[in-house]
Amino acid sequence: MLFSNHFKAALALTATVLCLTPVYAVTTVIPSTSFSSYTVFESFWAYLYPWGSDHNGSARMVGSSTDHSHIAVVSSTLSLIATPTTNPVPPTSTANPNPAIHYASGAIHAKAQITVTSANSYTISGDFSAPTVFGTWPAFWLTAVNSWPPETDIGEWKGTNNNWFNTFNTSSIVKSTLVAWPADLSFHTLKAVLTAESNNVDVRIDFYMDNVLQTTQFGAGFVGQPLWLIINLQMEGSAGSPGPSGTTTYKVRNMLVTRTGT
Numbered sequence: 001m002l003f004s005n006h007f008k009a010a011l012a013l014t015a016t017v018l019c020l021t022p023v024y025a026v027t028t029v030i031p032s033t034s035f036s037s038y039t040v041f042e043s044f045w046a047y048l049y050p051w052g053s054d055h056n057g058s059a060r061m062v063g064s065s066t067d068h069s070h071i072a073v074v075s076s077t078l079s080l081i082a083t084p085t086t087n088p089v090p091p092t093s094t095a096n097p098n099p100a101i102h103y104a105s106g107a108i109h110a111k112a113q114i115t116v117t118s119a120n121s122y123t124i125s126g127d128f129s130a131p132t133v134f135g136t137w138p139a140f141w142l143t144a145v146n147s148w149p150p151e152t153d154i155g156e157w158k159g160t161n162n163n164w165f166n167t168f169n170t171s172s173i174v175k176s177t178l179v180a181w182p183a184d185l186s187f188h189t190l191k192a193v194l195t196a197e198s199n200n201v202d203v204r205i206d207f208y209m210d211n212v213l214q215t216t217q218f219g220a221g222f223v224g225q226p227l228w229l230i231i232n233l234q235m236e237g238s239a240g241s242p243g244p245s246g247t248t249t250y251k252v253r254n255m256l257v258t259r260t261g262t
């Protein structure tokens with residue numbers, strides 16, 4: 001039997017790929033069904049920030065397995081809901097720089113920590129309906145479990161029609177890439193792929209919107225550093241003030257986190 005040259009070339013290429021490419025297992029860290037019920041949700045996610053209810057904006061996060069007024073999963077969609085609050089106790093955030101609390105809102109974090117090593121790579125994606133009005137500060141981000149930074153932000157909206165992709169080497173050495181984001185609350189996909197650089201010290205992060213590569217950033221010394229994955233609807237802070245006087249909702253669906261390798 002005679003093989004065409006094309007077929008022979010394809011065979012040779014296949015053989016080369018099979019020999020040279022190690023086979024890495026793909027593990028689902030958070031399945032796309034994690035918002036399908038509170039039982040499934042609570043097996044992959046915990047309420048509030050890893051450190052509690054407060055951070056550096058004017059929203060105090062509220063939520064538990066018995067209080068879904070600000071953190072809800074309905075129709076396989078996570079809703080984080082911010083409402084103006086009166087007489088908060090205590091009146092200011094317990095986190096630096098201690099802004100006055102003006103809202104009750106929602107935050108969640110993944111129970112699994114994410115640690116990029118030379119033996120793995122992570123892919124983190126989801127569909128986001130993010131408010132962009134002045135004074136609303138939703139985010140989808142990874143931050144250090146131990147000393148800060150590392151931090152890398154896959155979604156951060158600061159009250160304008162842009163998403164910010166950010167990677168912090170230090171508090172002042174930051175790479176930010178702004179990408180236009182529609183104001184109509186339509187869902188768009190964000191994805192980040194995190195892979196160790198060949199120096200086994202730094203991490204390369206490829207950021208996508210609607211499956212189109214937008215930017216590549218590099219995190220200094222991120223290899224081996226455990227990270228929290230957080231979704232939150234902060235208010236005011238970096239997004240300006242005063243924020244909205246009514247209810248603001250930030251929605252997420254089809255969240256998927258996979259790890260290739262170990």
Ligand SMILES: *[C@@H]1O[C@H](CO)[C@@H](O)[C@H](O)[C@H]1NC(C)=O
Nearest residue numbers: 169173174175202218219220
């Ligand atoms: C952060 O460090 C990485 C690794 O050294 C480097 O490639 C990147 O350019 C740095 N980012 C900034 C904003 O300087």
Ligand SMILES: *[C@@H]1O[C@H](CO)[C@@H](O)[C@H](O)[C@H]1NC(C)=O
Nearest residue numbers: 055056096097143151237238
């Ligand atoms: C708030 O804290 C986060 C890190 O936890 C940081 O990325 C951000 O720059 C801070 N923003 C303000 C306005 O303090």
